[in-house]
Amino acid sequence: MPETSPYRGRFAPSPTGPLHAGSLLAAFGSWLLARQAGGTWLVRVEDLDPPREVPGAAEAQLAALAAFGLHSDEPVLRQSERGAHYQAALDRLLADGLAFVCHCSRSDLATSGGIHRHCVARAPRPDPAVRLRVPDGSVIAFDDGLAGRIEQDVAREVGDFVLKRADGFWAYQLAVVVDDAEQGITDVVRGADLLDSTPRQILLQQALGLPTPGYLHLPLVLDEHGDKLSKSSAAMPVDASDPVPALRRAWQALGQDPAALPAVADVDSLLRAAAENFLPERLPAQPSVPLQRTT
Numbered sequence: 001m002p003e004t005s006p007y008r009g010r011f012a013p014s015p016t017g018p019l020h021a022g023s024l025l026a027a028f029g030s031w032l033l034a035r036q037a038g039g040t041w042l043v044r045v046e047d048l049d050p051p052r053e054v055p056g057a058a059e060a061q062l063a064a065l066a067a068f069g070l071h072s073d074e075p076v077l078r079q080s081e082r083g084a085h086y087q088a089a090l091d092r093l094l095a096d097g098l099a100f101v102c103h104c105s106r107s108d109l110a111t112s113g114g115i116h117r118h119c120v121a122r123a124p125r126p127d128p129a130v131r132l133r134v135p136d137g138s139v140i141a142f143d144d145g146l147a148g149r150i151e152q153d154v155a156r157e158v159g160d161f162v163l164k165r166a167d168g169f170w171a172y173q174l175a176v177v178v179d180d181a182e183q184g185i186t187d188v189v190r191g192a193d194l195l196d197s198t199p200r201q202i203l204l205q206q207a208l209g210l211p212t213p214g215y216l217h218l219p220l221v222l223d224e225h226g227d228k229l230s231k232s233s234a235a236m237p238v239d240a241s242d243p244v245p246a247l248r249r250a251w252q253a254l255g256q257d258p259a260a261l262p263a264v265a266d267v268d269s270l271l272r273a274a275a276e277n278f279l280p281e282r283l284p285a286q287p288s289v290p291l292q293r294t295t
């Protein structure tokens with residue numbers, strides 16, 4: 001039998017605000033799946049977009065995760081310190097002719113709905129972006145652990161996508177692919193809002209000759225009106241000073257049986273019971289509205 005690599009999962013928040021119910025769901029869900037597989041669970045700070053970042057948010061998110069008992073099994077990686085690795089990947093793609101420097105502005109691409117198929121820049125810019133060349137017919141399909149078969153025609157639906165932004169910052173798609181590979185991530189578990197990014201990431205893995213991990217996208221947490229909670233919204237930060245009720249709500253939102261957790265428990269015994277009683281087959285494939293109070 002071929003040997004399979006030991007399970008390595010991760011939670012990779014962007015420090016754009018406090019940890020909210022949706023991020024706790026992704027953190028807890030990815031932690032539960034990693035624990036169940038007897039694997040390793042990592043936390044990575046995705047701080048590569050300074051214009052969207054909130055000062056102190058990364059530390060606050062890490063402190064909140066610690067209060068929830070969710071500790072990275074290895075040192076926390078920070079994307080802001082990894083520019084040389086992204087540059088090396090970009091240089092390879094450029095050298096292989098798989099990426100190109102692009103002077104197109106947003107308004108240049110307005111007539112094609114923002115989708116880039118070839119350069120139409122009317123003037124060179126001092127700060128060009130770098131894009132991945134996505135050949136016609138680049139259809140990517142994968143089996144999501146919850147959502148099932150997903151297929152996207154990346155050329156038609158997304159186009160040549162940005163790897164390095166015109167403002168000089170690294171694009172999430174490149175950084176996440178480089179870091180997932182370098183950290184040996186075998187299983188990406190995250191919110192369903194990133195389902196749409198996954199084909200781009202697989203295409204990039206193929207261009208860089210990197211392995212493709214398994215993907216499982218958890219249902220999004222919706223607010224009481226059924227609307228998606230914005231990731232950077234400070235509206236619903238989870239209360240890290242009282243972690244047990246929030247963990248119980250996340251447990252239920254993950255489709256798990258509330259009775260499987262002990263009635264009164266400190267965080268560590270709650271997590272121990274959760275890891276023992278977690279049933280992945282109960283994960284809901286549909287978005288849920290888990291914000292009813294348990295107290």
Ligand code: GLU
Binds near residue numbers: 011012189190191
């Ligand atoms: N940093 C991304 C976010 O917070 C998540 C990246 C990922 O899990 O792939 O939206």
